[in-house]
Amino acid sequence: MSESEPIRLVPRAAARPPAPLPQAQFPSAAPQVSFDRRELNDLLTLYGRMVAAGEWRDYAIDFLRDQAVFSVFRRTSEAPLYRIEKTPRLARRQGAYAVVAAGGLILKRGPDLARVLSVIEKKTLRLVTA
DSSP states (O other): OOTTSOOOOOOOTTOOOOOOOOOOOSOOOOOOOOOOHHHHHHHHHHHHHHHHTTSOOEEEEEEOSSOEEEEEESSTTSOOSEEEEEOGGGTTTTOSEEEEETTSOEEEEESOHHHHHHHHHHHTOOOOOO
């Protein structure tokens, strides 16, 4: 073979189409719980106000199989100050939303996100003396 000769590709005589890949044997995954647009708007509005006040600096959103969690941090390297949790399976009993403090104490639980978030807003009110 010299450099001037072209390389010819010859198909195999017994060429078969590739075998299909085996299907996964796992049951269909349950959908993840997530926040809808209105809920995210409420959460990010509160987050924006608290960042402007200098209280919060970072947030994280986790979408798990049974709950969605919005965590807020004073500093990035610390544990979350508050966790706002959405757990749909508790909607008929205690309410789907809960605000959990850093120590694990549930500050408020209920079916309405705006009312549950009010517990955080009340914490920011301070008495100013002249």
